[in-house]
Amino acid sequence: MNEALLSTGVLTLLFTEMILFILVSVAFIGGLRIYRNWDFESLASSQYLLEKKNYFTTTVVAFVLGVKFILLPVFANVVDGLAEIVPAAMCGAGVINSNDYGIPIFLLKLFLLFLGICWMIINSIDAENNYAYTKRKYELFFGIYLLLLGELLFQGLFFTHISLETPAACCSTLYEATNGSPLPFALTSSTLGLLFGIISLMLTVALLNNEKYLSFALGGVFLYFGYYFILHIVGIYIYELPTHICPFCMLQKEYFYIGYVLWGSLFLGTFFSMAPLVLEALVHQDTPRSFHYALFFNLLLVIIAIYFIVGFYLKNGVWL
Numbered sequence: 001m002n003e004a005l006l007s008t009g010v011l012t013l014l015f016t017e018m019i020l021f022i023l024v025s026v027a028f029i030g031g032l033r034i035y036r037n038w039d040f041e042s043l044a045s046s047q048y049l050l051e052k053k054n055y056f057t058t059t060v061v062a063f064v065l066g067v068k069f070i071l072l073p074v075f076a077n078v079v080d081g082l083a084e085i086v087p088a089a090m091c092g093a094g095v096i097n098s099n100d101y102g103i104p105i106f107l108l109k110l111f112l113l114f115l116g117i118c119w120m121i122i123n124s125i126d127a128e129n130n131y132a133y134t135k136r137k138y139e140l141f142f143g144i145y146l147l148l149l150g151e152l153l154f155q156g157l158f159f160t161h162i163s164l165e166t167p168a169a170c171c172s173t174l175y176e177a178t179n180g181s182p183l184p185f186a187l188t189s190s191t192l193g194l195l196f197g198i199i200s201l202m203l204t205v206a207l208l209n210n211e212k213y214l215s216f217a218l219g220g221v222f223l224y225f226g227y228y229f230i231l232h233i234v235g236i237y238i239y240e241l242p243t244h245i246c247p248f249c250m251l252q253k254e255y256f257y258i259g260y261v262l263w264g265s266l267f268l269g270t271f272f273s274m275a276p277l278v279l280e281a282l283v284h285q286d287t288p289r290s291f292h293y294a295l296f297f298n299l300l301l302v303i304i305a306i307y308f309i310v311g312f313y314l315k316n317g318v319w320l
Helices: 008-037 045-084 092-096 102-128 134-160 171-175 189-208 212-239 258-283 288-316
Strands: none
Touching: 008 045, 008 134, 045 092, 045 102, 045 134, 092 102, 092 171, 102 134, 102 258, 134 258, 189 212, 189 258, 189 288, 212 258, 212 288, 258 288
């Protein structure tokens, strides 16, 4: 057996994921019956029973999705802990890139979080509108269920294919350029910082004006360049070392777990920037609070970035 599977963290994570999948499978079976027979206008006793079953099913789904939010940082922490047994891995970056399943499973988890938050919002809207969107809510849930099945399988493949013989690449090798610039479009660090600032300002204006289409488009751009901004600019000021480029190390206690706040702000800021258009397409409802949440998380990200960058300059009198 792969020694990685003997890790307490891995075993606990996989066991928890399996229990959650069993729970969500029970909800899936119940959801199929509700979806086929739901008629809120009906006064039949069968509809009354479906409404009671719907309450139970949505509670289970909400619980599972809520725990999944918690399990993403747990997954990152478990992967980081495996660096102790994976040859040449200095942190989770080497472990997650040690096989072909690491990056896809991580991206799938992020996508599931996006859909999960959408489902929770739609579930709330459904309850506030006399269950007008119950069938649409279950359609989204059925898609999420299939992705949860894929996540469970890919996660198992990831942990079982972690090699304890082949040396993993360290973060410096993974995120530094081998040919040309490590930044997109051959940008320099200063140009990337300026571009991210402009994108942030444009997104802020779009959010303040409740522009759904523009905030959706800029949210995607914000996520793309925000990733490189945090990794290649903010990160080196957190580490106070220009050659240390890694998305995982900032999650560790040596840096006060600031990475969780940074990456979480980037993800949530992007989600709430894009959510209004997605939710309008799904349930034809305006969600003005999403714009406020997006402004909060985007501003939080910018404040943290300024704190580390400007704080380092004020303390040392130089830029990295």
